[in-house]
Amino acid sequence: MDRNRWLLPLLLMLFVGLGYAVLSIPEPVEGLPKMLVDNMELGGVSNPVTAVLLNFRGYDTLLEMGVLLVALLGVWSLGGMPDYHESSPGLVLDIMSRQLVPVLIIVAGYLLWVGADAPGGAFQAGALLGAAGVLLLLCGWRIGNKCSGLPLRILIVLGLGMFVMAGTGLLLIEGEFLQYPPPVASELILIIEAAATLSIGTTLAAMFLGSRPGEADK
Template sequence: MSIATVFEIVLAAVVLGLGIWTIVVRETFSATVGFVAYGLLVALIWVRLDAVDVALTEAAIGGGLGGVLLLGAAARLRDADVMAAETPGKVVRASAAALSVLTTAALAGAVLLLPDPAPTLAPAAVANAWATGLSNSVTNVLMAFRAMDTMLEKVVLLLAIIGVWSLAPDSAWGGRPGPRHQADPDGVLAFLARLLPPVGIVVGIYILWTGADHPGGAFQGGAILASMWLLTIIAGLADTPPVSRRWLRFILVAGPCLFLVVGLVGLLFGAAFLSYPPALAKPLILGIEVAMILTIAATLGLLLAGAPERSAKP
Protein backbone atom coordinates (compact mmCIF):
# COMPACT_ATOMS: atom_id res chain seq x y z
CA MET A 1 0.00 0.00 0.00
CA SER A 2 1.48 3.32 -1.11
CA ILE A 3 1.75 6.48 0.97
CA ALA A 4 -0.77 8.19 -1.31
CA THR A 5 -3.32 5.44 -0.66
CA VAL A 6 -2.80 5.66 3.09
CA PHE A 7 -3.22 9.44 2.93
CA GLU A 8 -6.47 9.09 0.97
CA ILE A 9 -7.87 6.55 3.45
CA VAL A 10 -6.99 8.78 6.40
CA LEU A 11 -8.47 11.82 4.61
CA ALA A 12 -11.71 9.95 3.89
CA ALA A 13 -11.95 8.82 7.53
CA VAL A 14 -11.33 12.33 8.85
CA VAL A 15 -13.91 13.85 6.49
CA LEU A 16 -16.50 11.24 7.47
CA GLY A 17 -15.81 11.71 11.17
CA LEU A 18 -15.88 15.50 10.86
CA GLY A 19 -19.19 15.34 8.99
CA ILE A 20 -20.76 13.20 11.73
CA TRP A 21 -19.34 15.46 14.44
CA THR A 22 -20.72 18.57 12.71
CA ILE A 23 -24.19 17.02 12.74
CA VAL A 24 -24.25 15.75 16.33
CA VAL A 25 -22.46 18.62 18.11
CA ARG A 26 -24.91 20.84 19.98
CA GLU A 27 -23.06 24.18 19.98
CA THR A 28 -23.84 26.22 16.87
CA PHE A 29 -20.41 27.84 16.74
CA SER A 30 -18.65 24.47 16.99
CA ALA A 31 -20.86 23.04 14.26
CA THR A 32 -20.09 25.99 12.00
CA VAL A 33 -16.34 25.63 12.53
CA GLY A 34 -16.68 21.95 11.77
CA PHE A 35 -18.59 22.75 8.57
CA VAL A 36 -15.86 25.15 7.42
CA ALA A 37 -13.16 22.55 8.11
CA TYR A 38 -15.26 19.95 6.32
CA GLY A 39 -15.48 22.19 3.23
CA LEU A 40 -11.73 22.73 3.15
CA LEU A 41 -11.04 18.99 3.45
CA VAL A 42 -13.55 18.25 0.67
CA ALA A 43 -11.66 20.75 -1.47
CA LEU A 44 -8.51 18.73 -0.78
CA ILE A 45 -10.34 15.59 -1.93
CA TRP A 46 -11.23 17.31 -5.21
CA VAL A 47 -7.56 18.17 -5.65
CA ARG A 48 -6.69 14.49 -5.20
CA LEU A 49 -9.24 13.72 -7.94
CA ASP A 50 -7.48 16.22 -10.25
CA ALA A 51 -10.56 18.47 -10.25
CA VAL A 52 -8.77 21.69 -9.31
CA ASP A 53 -11.62 23.84 -10.68
CA VAL A 54 -14.12 22.19 -8.36
CA ALA A 55 -11.65 22.38 -5.45
CA LEU A 56 -11.28 26.15 -5.88
CA THR A 57 -15.05 26.60 -5.88
CA GLU A 58 -15.52 24.33 -2.87
CA ALA A 59 -12.88 26.19 -0.87
CA ALA A 60 -14.40 29.57 -1.76
CA ILE A 61 -18.05 28.65 -1.24
CA GLY A 62 -18.10 25.65 1.10
CA GLY A 63 -15.21 26.72 3.30
CA GLY A 64 -15.47 30.48 2.84
CA LEU A 65 -18.81 32.05 1.97
CA GLY A 66 -20.95 29.34 3.55
CA GLY A 67 -18.96 29.42 6.77
CA VAL A 68 -19.12 33.19 7.10
CA LEU A 69 -22.87 33.22 6.47
CA LEU A 70 -23.41 30.51 9.09
CA LEU A 71 -21.24 32.36 11.62
CA GLY A 72 -23.27 35.52 11.03
CA ALA A 73 -26.53 33.60 11.43
CA ALA A 74 -25.27 31.97 14.63
CA ALA A 75 -24.32 35.37 16.06
CA ARG A 76 -27.76 36.80 15.27
CA LEU A 77 -29.48 33.81 16.82
CA ARG A 78 -27.35 34.13 19.95
CA ASP A 79 -28.13 37.82 20.24
CA ALA A 80 -31.82 37.08 19.83
CA ASP A 81 -31.70 34.42 22.57
CA VAL A 82 -33.17 31.82 20.26
CA MET A 83 -30.51 29.22 20.96
CA ALA A 84 -32.45 27.87 23.93
CA ALA A 85 -35.00 26.20 21.66
CA GLU A 86 -36.45 22.83 22.55
CA THR A 87 -34.31 19.79 21.90
CA PRO A 88 -35.95 17.39 19.41
CA GLY A 89 -37.52 14.36 21.04
CA LYS A 90 -36.19 10.84 20.82
CA VAL A 91 -38.73 9.87 18.17
CA VAL A 92 -37.71 12.76 15.92
CA ARG A 93 -34.01 12.02 16.34
CA ALA A 94 -34.51 8.31 15.73
CA SER A 95 -36.56 9.06 12.61
CA ALA A 96 -33.90 11.41 11.29
CA ALA A 97 -31.18 8.83 11.92
CA ALA A 98 -33.20 6.08 10.22
CA LEU A 99 -33.90 8.33 7.22
CA SER A 100 -30.19 9.15 6.96
CA VAL A 101 -29.26 5.45 7.03
CA LEU A 102 -31.88 4.62 4.38
CA THR A 103 -30.68 7.46 2.15
CA THR A 104 -27.08 6.31 2.50
CA ALA A 105 -28.05 2.74 1.71
CA ALA A 106 -30.06 3.83 -1.34
CA LEU A 107 -27.15 5.88 -2.68
CA ALA A 108 -24.70 3.03 -2.06
CA GLY A 109 -27.04 0.59 -3.80
CA ALA A 110 -27.46 2.91 -6.78
CA VAL A 111 -23.68 3.15 -7.16
CA LEU A 112 -23.13 -0.59 -6.79
CA LEU A 113 -25.89 -1.41 -9.30
CA LEU A 114 -24.45 0.77 -12.03
CA PRO A 115 -23.63 -1.16 -15.20
CA ASP A 116 -20.00 -1.98 -15.86
CA PRO A 117 -18.71 -0.05 -17.69
CA ALA A 118 -20.85 2.85 -16.51
CA PRO A 119 -22.65 4.87 -19.20
CA THR A 120 -20.79 8.06 -20.06
CA LEU A 121 -20.94 10.93 -22.52
CA ALA A 122 -17.23 11.64 -22.10
CA PRO A 123 -16.25 10.32 -25.57
CA ALA A 124 -18.90 12.50 -27.24
CA ALA A 125 -17.79 15.53 -25.23
CA VAL A 126 -14.13 14.96 -26.14
CA ALA A 127 -14.98 14.42 -29.81
CA ASN A 128 -16.84 17.73 -30.01
CA ALA A 129 -14.60 19.79 -27.72
CA TRP A 130 -13.01 21.54 -30.70
CA ALA A 131 -16.24 23.43 -31.41
CA THR A 132 -15.83 25.80 -28.47
CA GLY A 133 -12.14 26.56 -28.89
CA LEU A 134 -11.55 25.91 -25.17
CA SER A 135 -8.74 23.63 -24.02
CA ASN A 136 -9.91 23.30 -20.41
CA SER A 137 -12.26 20.32 -20.38
CA VAL A 138 -14.08 21.52 -17.23
CA THR A 139 -14.89 24.94 -18.68
CA ASN A 140 -15.78 23.26 -21.96
CA VAL A 141 -18.36 21.02 -20.28
CA LEU A 142 -19.79 23.75 -18.04
CA MET A 143 -20.21 26.32 -20.79
CA ALA A 144 -21.29 24.00 -23.63
CA PHE A 145 -22.54 20.57 -22.64
CA ARG A 146 -23.96 21.70 -19.28
CA ALA A 147 -24.65 25.31 -20.14
CA MET A 148 -28.22 25.13 -18.81
CA ASP A 149 -26.96 24.09 -15.36
CA THR A 150 -24.34 26.84 -15.38
CA MET A 151 -26.90 29.48 -16.29
CA LEU A 152 -29.34 28.30 -13.61
CA GLU A 153 -26.58 28.47 -10.99
CA LYS A 154 -26.31 32.20 -11.65
CA VAL A 155 -30.09 32.52 -11.45
CA VAL A 156 -29.94 30.82 -8.03
CA LEU A 157 -27.38 33.41 -6.88
CA LEU A 158 -29.68 36.19 -8.05
CA LEU A 159 -32.63 34.65 -6.22
CA ALA A 160 -30.46 34.29 -3.11
CA ILE A 161 -29.61 37.99 -2.99
CA ILE A 162 -33.29 38.85 -3.58
CA GLY A 163 -34.18 36.62 -0.64
CA VAL A 164 -31.60 38.31 1.60
CA TRP A 165 -32.78 41.78 0.59
CA SER A 166 -36.39 40.79 1.30
CA LEU A 167 -35.43 40.49 4.99
CA ALA A 168 -34.85 44.25 5.19
CA PRO A 169 -37.41 46.36 7.06
CA ASP A 170 -39.50 48.68 4.90
CA SER A 171 -37.84 51.73 6.45
CA ALA A 172 -34.39 50.58 5.30
CA TRP A 173 -35.35 49.38 1.83
CA GLY A 174 -33.26 51.05 -0.80
CA GLY A 175 -30.48 51.74 1.72
CA ARG A 176 -27.07 50.20 2.25
CA PRO A 177 -26.60 46.54 3.23
CA GLY A 178 -24.86 45.68 6.48
CA PRO A 179 -23.31 47.97 9.10
CA ARG A 180 -20.74 50.68 8.37
CA HIS A 181 -17.36 49.27 9.32
CA GLN A 182 -14.71 51.34 11.04
CA ALA A 183 -11.06 50.45 11.44
CA ASP A 184 -7.84 52.14 12.47
CA PRO A 185 -6.73 54.01 9.31
CA ASP A 186 -3.12 53.37 10.30
CA GLY A 187 -3.67 49.76 11.40
CA VAL A 188 -2.69 46.48 9.80
CA LEU A 189 -6.17 45.85 8.37
CA ALA A 190 -6.22 49.18 6.54
CA PHE A 191 -2.69 48.54 5.28
CA LEU A 192 -3.70 45.15 3.87
CA ALA A 193 -6.84 46.67 2.38
CA ARG A 194 -4.67 49.08 0.43
CA LEU A 195 -2.00 46.55 -0.49
CA LEU A 196 -3.89 43.41 -1.50
CA PRO A 197 -6.85 44.55 -3.70
CA PRO A 198 -4.74 45.66 -6.70
CA VAL A 199 -2.97 42.30 -6.66
CA GLY A 200 -6.21 40.44 -6.02
CA ILE A 201 -7.96 42.13 -8.94
CA VAL A 202 -5.14 41.12 -11.29
CA VAL A 203 -5.23 37.55 -9.94
CA GLY A 204 -9.02 37.38 -10.28
CA ILE A 205 -8.91 38.56 -13.90
CA TYR A 206 -6.10 36.11 -14.63
CA ILE A 207 -8.09 33.24 -13.09
CA LEU A 208 -10.98 34.18 -15.38
CA TRP A 209 -8.81 34.39 -18.48
CA THR A 210 -6.79 31.24 -17.86
CA GLY A 211 -9.99 29.25 -17.30
CA ALA A 212 -10.20 28.64 -21.03
CA ASP A 213 -7.09 26.46 -20.95
CA HIS A 214 -6.29 25.75 -17.27
CA PRO A 215 -8.13 25.42 -13.92
CA GLY A 216 -10.05 28.62 -13.22
CA GLY A 217 -13.04 30.48 -14.56
CA ALA A 218 -15.64 33.09 -13.69
CA PHE A 219 -16.74 31.61 -10.37
CA GLN A 220 -13.25 31.33 -8.94
CA GLY A 221 -12.24 34.75 -10.26
CA GLY A 222 -15.46 36.30 -8.97
CA ALA A 223 -14.85 34.86 -5.49
CA ILE A 224 -11.41 36.49 -5.43
CA LEU A 225 -12.78 39.86 -6.56
CA ALA A 226 -15.54 39.65 -3.94
CA SER A 227 -13.01 38.97 -1.18
CA MET A 228 -10.94 42.00 -2.21
CA TRP A 229 -14.05 44.19 -2.21
CA LEU A 230 -15.07 42.92 1.22
CA LEU A 231 -11.59 43.56 2.57
CA THR A 232 -11.83 47.25 1.67
CA ILE A 233 -15.32 47.41 3.21
CA ILE A 234 -14.25 45.75 6.47
CA ALA A 235 -11.26 48.10 6.70
CA GLY A 236 -13.59 51.09 6.36
CA LEU A 237 -12.02 52.26 3.09
CA ALA A 238 -15.24 51.70 1.15
CA ASP A 239 -18.93 51.23 1.85
CA THR A 240 -21.58 48.96 0.42
CA PRO A 241 -23.62 50.70 -2.31
CA PRO A 242 -27.33 51.39 -1.82
CA VAL A 243 -29.42 48.58 -3.28
CA SER A 244 -31.47 51.17 -5.15
CA ARG A 245 -28.57 51.99 -7.49
CA ARG A 246 -29.39 51.03 -11.06
CA TRP A 247 -25.79 50.18 -11.95
CA LEU A 248 -25.68 47.70 -9.08
CA ARG A 249 -28.85 45.98 -10.20
CA PHE A 250 -27.55 45.91 -13.77
CA ILE A 251 -24.39 44.11 -12.61
CA LEU A 252 -26.44 41.60 -10.63
CA VAL A 253 -28.54 40.59 -13.64
CA ALA A 254 -25.83 40.98 -16.29
CA GLY A 255 -24.53 37.41 -16.15
CA PRO A 256 -27.88 35.53 -16.22
CA CYS A 257 -29.43 37.92 -18.75
CA LEU A 258 -26.53 37.72 -21.22
CA PHE A 259 -26.48 33.93 -20.82
CA LEU A 260 -30.22 33.82 -21.58
CA VAL A 261 -29.91 36.14 -24.58
CA VAL A 262 -27.13 34.01 -26.08
CA GLY A 263 -29.25 30.92 -25.46
CA LEU A 264 -32.26 32.42 -27.22
CA VAL A 265 -30.12 33.52 -30.16
CA GLY A 266 -28.85 29.96 -30.43
CA LEU A 267 -32.46 28.74 -30.43
CA LEU A 268 -33.44 31.16 -33.19
CA PHE A 269 -30.43 30.78 -35.46
CA GLY A 270 -28.82 27.53 -34.34
CA ALA A 271 -29.74 23.96 -33.63
CA ALA A 272 -30.95 24.33 -30.05
CA PHE A 273 -31.12 26.55 -26.99
CA LEU A 274 -27.62 27.61 -25.86
CA SER A 275 -26.00 26.21 -28.99
CA TYR A 276 -23.03 28.29 -30.12
CA PRO A 277 -22.04 28.77 -33.76
CA PRO A 278 -18.54 27.22 -34.02
CA ALA A 279 -17.08 30.42 -35.49
CA LEU A 280 -18.39 32.54 -32.60
CA ALA A 281 -18.35 30.02 -29.76
CA LYS A 282 -15.23 31.24 -27.95
CA PRO A 283 -16.06 35.01 -28.17
CA LEU A 284 -19.61 34.33 -26.95
CA ILE A 285 -18.41 32.19 -24.06
CA LEU A 286 -15.80 34.81 -23.14
CA GLY A 287 -18.47 37.53 -23.14
CA ILE A 288 -20.69 35.43 -20.88
CA GLU A 289 -17.77 34.73 -18.53
CA VAL A 290 -16.91 38.45 -18.25
CA ALA A 291 -20.51 39.31 -17.38
CA MET A 292 -20.70 36.42 -14.93
CA ILE A 293 -17.54 37.34 -13.03
CA LEU A 294 -19.04 40.77 -12.31
CA THR A 295 -22.35 39.24 -11.25
CA ILE A 296 -20.66 36.63 -9.06
CA ALA A 297 -18.34 39.14 -7.37
CA ALA A 298 -21.17 41.56 -6.60
CA THR A 299 -23.56 38.82 -5.44
CA LEU A 300 -21.10 37.09 -3.12
CA GLY A 301 -20.04 40.39 -1.57
CA LEU A 302 -23.62 41.53 -1.02
CA LEU A 303 -24.67 38.16 0.38
CA LEU A 304 -22.05 38.56 3.09
CA ALA A 305 -23.04 42.18 3.71
CA GLY A 306 -26.62 41.12 4.43
CA ALA A 307 -29.93 42.91 4.11
CA PRO A 308 -30.27 46.70 3.78
CA GLU A 309 -30.35 48.29 7.24
CA ARG A 310 -29.07 51.86 6.79
CA SER A 311 -30.05 54.98 4.94
CA ALA A 312 -28.72 55.40 1.42
CA LYS A 313 -26.96 58.59 2.56
CA PRO A 314 -23.48 58.28 4.17
Protein backbone atom coordinates in the same frame (compact mmCIF):
# COMPACT_ATOMS: atom_id res chain seq x y z
CA MET B 1 -42.71 25.33 20.92
CA ASP B 2 -45.10 24.62 18.05
CA ARG B 3 -42.32 25.17 15.54
CA ASN B 4 -39.92 22.89 17.40
CA ARG B 5 -42.53 20.12 17.37
CA TRP B 6 -42.33 19.97 13.57
CA LEU B 7 -38.54 20.27 13.41
CA LEU B 8 -37.72 16.59 14.06
CA PRO B 9 -40.21 15.17 11.48
CA LEU B 10 -38.91 17.60 8.88
CA LEU B 11 -35.31 16.62 9.59
CA LEU B 12 -36.24 12.93 9.33
CA MET B 13 -37.96 13.53 5.99
CA LEU B 14 -34.92 15.40 4.75
CA PHE B 15 -32.62 12.58 5.90
CA VAL B 16 -34.76 9.95 4.18
CA GLY B 17 -34.93 11.98 0.97
CA LEU B 18 -31.18 12.54 0.87
CA GLY B 19 -30.54 8.85 1.62
CA TYR B 20 -32.84 7.79 -1.20
CA ALA B 21 -31.14 10.22 -3.60
CA VAL B 22 -27.67 8.91 -2.72
CA LEU B 23 -28.69 5.24 -2.97
CA SER B 24 -30.43 5.76 -6.31
CA ILE B 25 -27.48 7.41 -8.05
CA PRO B 26 -26.95 5.55 -11.34
CA GLU B 27 -23.68 3.98 -12.32
CA PRO B 28 -21.27 6.24 -14.23
CA VAL B 29 -21.79 6.09 -17.97
CA GLU B 30 -18.79 4.69 -19.79
CA GLY B 31 -17.36 6.69 -22.65
CA LEU B 32 -18.26 10.22 -21.53
CA PRO B 33 -14.62 11.38 -21.23
CA LYS B 34 -13.92 10.06 -24.73
CA MET B 35 -17.01 11.81 -26.10
CA LEU B 36 -15.79 15.06 -24.54
CA VAL B 37 -12.32 14.73 -26.06
CA ASP B 38 -13.74 13.83 -29.48
CA ASN B 39 -15.95 16.94 -29.51
CA MET B 40 -13.57 19.47 -27.99
CA GLU B 41 -13.15 21.25 -31.32
CA LEU B 42 -16.86 22.13 -31.19
CA GLY B 43 -16.67 23.62 -27.69
CA GLY B 44 -14.79 26.81 -28.56
CA VAL B 45 -12.23 26.26 -25.76
CA SER B 46 -9.39 23.84 -25.15
CA ASN B 47 -9.93 23.45 -21.41
CA PRO B 48 -12.28 20.47 -20.91
CA VAL B 49 -13.68 21.84 -17.63
CA THR B 50 -14.70 25.12 -19.24
CA ALA B 51 -16.12 23.24 -22.22
CA VAL B 52 -18.30 21.14 -19.92
CA LEU B 53 -19.48 24.06 -17.78
CA LEU B 54 -20.20 26.55 -20.55
CA ASN B 55 -21.06 24.38 -23.54
CA PHE B 56 -21.82 20.69 -23.06
CA ARG B 57 -23.59 21.26 -19.71
CA GLY B 58 -24.48 24.93 -19.96
CA TYR B 59 -27.84 24.35 -18.30
CA ASP B 60 -26.09 23.40 -15.04
CA THR B 61 -24.04 26.59 -15.00
CA LEU B 62 -27.10 28.66 -15.86
CA LEU B 63 -28.94 27.18 -12.87
CA GLU B 64 -25.92 27.76 -10.63
CA MET B 65 -26.06 31.45 -11.50
CA GLY B 66 -29.75 31.37 -10.65
CA VAL B 67 -29.02 29.71 -7.30
CA LEU B 68 -26.56 32.50 -6.40
CA LEU B 69 -29.16 35.11 -7.26
CA VAL B 70 -31.86 33.37 -5.21
CA ALA B 71 -29.46 33.05 -2.26
CA LEU B 72 -28.74 36.77 -2.35
CA LEU B 73 -32.45 37.59 -2.58
CA GLY B 74 -32.98 35.38 0.46
CA VAL B 75 -30.38 37.36 2.38
CA TRP B 76 -31.88 40.67 1.26
CA SER B 77 -35.35 39.53 2.28
CA LEU B 78 -34.22 39.60 5.91
CA GLY B 79 -34.54 43.37 5.94
CA GLY B 80 -32.64 46.58 5.38
CA MET B 81 -28.95 46.99 5.97
CA PRO B 82 -28.15 47.68 9.62
CA ASP B 83 -26.75 51.04 10.60
CA TYR B 84 -23.05 51.31 9.91
CA HIS B 85 -20.80 52.99 12.44
CA GLU B 86 -17.54 53.99 10.79
CA SER B 87 -14.39 52.81 12.54
CA SER B 88 -10.73 52.63 11.71
CA PRO B 89 -9.71 49.30 10.12
CA GLY B 90 -6.32 49.36 11.81
CA LEU B 91 -2.92 49.91 10.25
CA VAL B 92 -2.25 46.26 9.36
CA LEU B 93 -5.60 45.66 7.65
CA ASP B 94 -5.43 49.00 5.86
CA ILE B 95 -1.96 48.33 4.43
CA MET B 96 -2.85 44.74 3.54
CA SER B 97 -5.98 45.81 1.68
CA ARG B 98 -4.11 48.41 -0.36
CA GLN B 99 -1.65 45.74 -1.46
CA LEU B 100 -4.00 42.78 -1.90
CA VAL B 101 -7.05 44.30 -3.60
CA PRO B 102 -5.20 45.32 -6.81
CA VAL B 103 -3.51 41.92 -6.91
CA LEU B 104 -6.83 40.10 -6.46
CA ILE B 105 -8.39 42.09 -9.30
CA ILE B 106 -5.47 41.40 -11.65
CA VAL B 107 -5.40 37.69 -10.81
CA ALA B 108 -9.18 37.53 -11.30
CA GLY B 109 -8.79 39.00 -14.78
CA TYR B 110 -6.03 36.50 -15.53
CA LEU B 111 -8.12 33.54 -14.36
CA LEU B 112 -11.02 34.72 -16.51
CA TRP B 113 -8.82 35.02 -19.59
CA VAL B 114 -6.87 31.81 -19.11
CA GLY B 115 -9.96 29.74 -18.33
CA ALA B 116 -10.42 28.85 -22.00
CA ASP B 117 -7.11 26.97 -22.09
CA ALA B 118 -6.17 26.15 -18.49
CA PRO B 119 -7.74 25.84 -15.01
CA GLY B 120 -9.65 29.03 -14.25
CA GLY B 121 -12.86 30.65 -15.41
CA ALA B 122 -15.74 32.76 -14.17
CA PHE B 123 -16.36 31.14 -10.78
CA GLN B 124 -12.71 31.25 -9.73
CA ALA B 125 -12.31 34.83 -10.97
CA GLY B 126 -15.61 35.86 -9.38
CA ALA B 127 -14.57 34.37 -6.05
CA LEU B 128 -11.41 36.51 -6.09
CA LEU B 129 -13.41 39.63 -6.93
CA GLY B 130 -15.77 38.75 -4.09
CA ALA B 131 -12.80 38.38 -1.74
CA ALA B 132 -11.53 41.80 -2.81
CA GLY B 133 -14.97 43.25 -2.10
CA VAL B 134 -15.13 41.63 1.33
CA LEU B 135 -11.67 42.98 2.16
CA LEU B 136 -12.78 46.48 1.19
CA LEU B 137 -15.90 46.13 3.33
CA LEU B 138 -13.78 45.03 6.29
CA CYS B 139 -11.74 48.20 5.84
CA GLY B 140 -14.86 50.36 6.16
CA TRP B 141 -15.70 50.91 2.49
CA ARG B 142 -19.41 51.10 1.79
CA ILE B 143 -21.50 51.32 -1.37
CA GLY B 144 -22.66 54.86 -2.04
CA ASN B 145 -26.35 55.62 -2.35
CA LYS B 146 -26.02 56.29 -6.08
CA CYS B 147 -24.55 52.83 -6.65
CA SER B 148 -26.69 50.81 -4.26
CA GLY B 149 -29.82 50.91 -6.39
CA LEU B 150 -30.05 50.15 -10.10
CA PRO B 151 -26.27 49.87 -10.85
CA LEU B 152 -25.80 47.25 -8.14
CA ARG B 153 -28.80 45.23 -9.31
CA ILE B 154 -27.61 45.36 -12.93
CA LEU B 155 -24.25 43.89 -11.90
CA ILE B 156 -25.93 41.18 -9.86
CA VAL B 157 -28.23 39.98 -12.67
CA LEU B 158 -25.72 40.60 -15.47
CA GLY B 159 -24.31 37.07 -15.54
CA LEU B 160 -27.65 35.28 -15.49
CA GLY B 161 -29.13 37.80 -17.91
CA MET B 162 -26.28 37.37 -20.38
CA PHE B 163 -26.67 33.60 -20.16
CA VAL B 164 -30.40 33.83 -20.92
CA MET B 165 -29.98 36.39 -23.71
CA ALA B 166 -27.26 34.37 -25.41
CA GLY B 167 -29.28 31.17 -25.12
CA THR B 168 -32.45 32.84 -26.39
CA GLY B 169 -30.60 34.42 -29.31
CA LEU B 170 -29.09 31.08 -30.27
CA LEU B 171 -32.49 29.45 -29.95
CA LEU B 172 -33.98 31.95 -32.40
CA ILE B 173 -31.05 31.81 -34.84
CA GLU B 174 -29.81 28.23 -34.61
CA GLY B 175 -32.84 26.51 -33.12
CA GLU B 176 -30.88 25.24 -30.09
CA PHE B 177 -30.67 26.78 -26.62
CA LEU B 178 -27.05 27.35 -25.46
CA GLN B 179 -25.62 25.46 -28.44
CA TYR B 180 -22.85 27.77 -29.60
CA PRO B 181 -21.87 27.70 -33.31
CA PRO B 182 -18.19 26.62 -33.49
CA PRO B 183 -17.02 29.74 -35.41
CA VAL B 184 -18.14 32.09 -32.61
CA ALA B 185 -18.22 29.72 -29.63
CA SER B 186 -15.03 31.04 -28.01
CA GLU B 187 -16.18 34.68 -28.25
CA LEU B 188 -19.62 33.92 -26.84
CA ILE B 189 -18.15 31.92 -23.96
CA LEU B 190 -15.72 34.75 -23.10
CA ILE B 191 -18.55 37.32 -23.07
CA ILE B 192 -20.75 35.11 -20.86
CA GLU B 193 -17.87 34.33 -18.51
CA ALA B 194 -16.92 38.02 -18.19
CA ALA B 195 -20.50 38.92 -17.25
CA ALA B 196 -20.70 35.97 -14.87
CA THR B 197 -17.43 37.00 -13.19
CA LEU B 198 -18.76 40.47 -12.39
CA SER B 199 -22.06 39.04 -11.12
CA ILE B 200 -20.43 36.39 -8.94
CA GLY B 201 -17.99 38.85 -7.38
CA THR B 202 -20.71 41.42 -6.72
CA THR B 203 -23.10 38.81 -5.32
CA LEU B 204 -20.55 37.33 -2.91
CA ALA B 205 -19.53 40.77 -1.65
CA ALA B 206 -23.19 41.81 -1.28
CA MET B 207 -23.92 38.67 0.75
CA PHE B 208 -21.19 39.68 3.19
CA LEU B 209 -23.17 42.79 4.09
CA GLY B 210 -25.87 40.50 5.43
CA SER B 211 -28.81 42.61 4.24
CA ARG B 212 -29.96 44.76 1.36
CA PRO B 213 -28.19 48.09 0.86
CA GLY B 214 -30.39 51.15 1.20
CA GLU B 215 -32.25 52.59 -1.74
CA ALA B 216 -30.73 55.48 -3.61
CA ASP B 217 -31.60 58.89 -2.42
CA LYS B 218 -34.55 60.33 -4.26
